[in-house]
Amino acid sequence: MKAAVLYGKEDLRLEEVAVPVAGPGEIVVRVGAALTCGTDLKVYKRGYHAAMGTPPMLFGHEVAGVVTEIGDGVQWFEVGERVVPMNSAPCDECFFCLKGQQNLCEDLLFNNGAYAEYIRIPARIVEKNTLRVPEGVRLDYAALTEPLACxxxxxxxxxxxxxxxxxxxxxxxxxxxxxxxxxxxxxxxxxxxxxxxxxxxxxxxxxxxxxxxxxxxxxxxxxxxxxxxxxxxxxxxxxxxxxxxxxxxxxxxxxxxxxxxxxxxxxxxxxxxxxxxxxxxxxxxxASFHHTPATCRTAFELVSSGRFKCAEYITGAVGLGEVPAVFERMMVRGGVGMDIKTAVYPVSRGEAA
Missing domain, CATH: 3.40.50.720 (NAD(P)-binding Rossmann-like Domain)
Structure with a gap:
């Protein structure tokens, strides 16, 4: 499959990589839409992220799509279901989780790889922080859930x-x-x-x-x-x-x-x-950092209710092959025109409907 891979500071390449396989408790999702993000831009500028991974690494974290494979033990989802997986999930066992501060989890599990045709979702995120997308809610709109949860x-x-x-x-x-x-x-x-x-x-x-x-x-x-x-x-x-x-x-x-x-x-x-x-x-x-499973669900309800101006928030649309060029342009944001978020459609925009 094609995927965007970050090799270092401002070095983002589109490459052929192996299609992920679902392990125990995991799912594989065919990406319907992924969205650009300021955090991704920071990682692109810096070339790494201490908590989210080091290069070479799959890139992108705001995503929604369709389940194509389920691993052993998965009871919450089925092949063909539309889902929005968050980019992290807490352990619910450490000091901070037990204090009700899951965003500060000592073992906060992150996931990347949204700018690709398929993405593997780790078991903990499948169990704790992946949501079904109702019919009538576009996948590109559903992908707004993660930043809105923050x-x-x-x-x-x-x-x-x-x-x-x-x-x-x-x-x-x-x-x-x-x-x-x-x-x-x-x-x-x-x-x-x-x-x-x-x-x-x-x-x-x-x-x-x-x-x-x-x-x-x-x-x-x-x-x-x-x-x-x-x-x-x-x-x-x-x-x-x-x-x-x-x-x-x-x-x-x-x-x-x-x-x-x-x-x-x-x-x-x-x-x-x-x-x-x-x-x-x-x-x-x-000072507020990140999100929790509870705020993810609150944000998702806001998106799926139709009250949030999702269409107005997504101001650009590109194919997967254009992702490196998009981040080059984001480096000089501030010129003419108001660009908020760009949606990346690995296959076709119609699949995000």
Missing amino acids: VVRGLEESGARAGDSMVVIGAGPIGLMFMHAAELAGVDVIAVVKREDQVEAAKLFGARQVVRIDEAVDVVEAVRALTPAGRGADIVIEAVAVPETWEWAVEMVRKGGVVNFFGGPPTGTVVALDTNRLHYGDITLK
């Missing part, structure tokens, strides 16, 4: 409730997903974006007001002016992952509010925060 967990960890005000800094794929999920939850969203093309995207996905950083003399003051009595937002989501926006987030939140540092800067990054404001403002600082 966002759902971020919203839950931030305590977002209907009627709250929320600032989302950043209008990349995750920032836009936060805006839309928050809007669907009844949260009033203010977006902070970088470029003109991101303004309409932010509004499309639920932002009531938008602040462009290249138009505001003082971005923090411009945002606070849009909040009730100028006191700041109840919640601020940072989805850019640079020190400046981490610092903005703390200045944009109200007293007693919550900041969620969702964007993860590189190791060793340092920020300067006003400790007086943090202490006397009784501000809660959070």
Whole structure:
């Protein structure tokens, strides 16, 4: 079969590899659709991922498809069923799992290989974190479940409730997903974006007001002016992952509010925060990482319900052979046009319907 294989930093090749075989408890899925992701782009830039694998490695993790083979002992799925397998599953036995923090599992099992004709799903993911896709739900839409599950967990960890005000800094794929999920939850969203093309995207996905950083003399003051009595937002989501926006987030939140540092800067990054404001403002600082089986199911329900704007979120479509070129283009994202997610169809787009 054809598959995208990462050999190192910015070295992604389409190759012929063996079709995977299902071992005990495993399934093999014919890929209907896979989606590009910011995490994949980070791995592409870096050439490896300590937890997800080292090169040469199969690549991609947001996927949905059809079961073509089941291994011994599989009781949950049958050949021909449409499924969306998540990219990880916890052990449910370690310290963190027993504390209800499955996203921090000490033995979190990851899986890659979405940019291929077929993908093998490990037994633990089959058992704990693979979901059936109902008829009427497109496979390319179902593949949005994994990133949305991370966002759902971020919203839950931030305590977002209907009627709250929320600032989302950043209008990349995750920032836009936060805006839309928050809007669907009844949260009033203010977006902070970088470029003109991101303004309409932010509004499309639920932002009531938008602040462009290249138009505001003082971005923090411009945002606070849009909040009730100028006191700041109840919640601020940072989805850019640079020190400046981490610092903005703390200045944009109200007293007693919550900041969620969702964007993860590189190791060793340092920020300067006003400790007086943090202490006397009784501000809660959070950081959310990854997802859990529970938030995967919440996200999947949101996708399968038809409430999430899946069609608008998938802005590009390519065949498997174009994957290396897609990642080359993603390296220079920020030019003309708003590209959110590209769907990769190994066979035909019609199979994702």
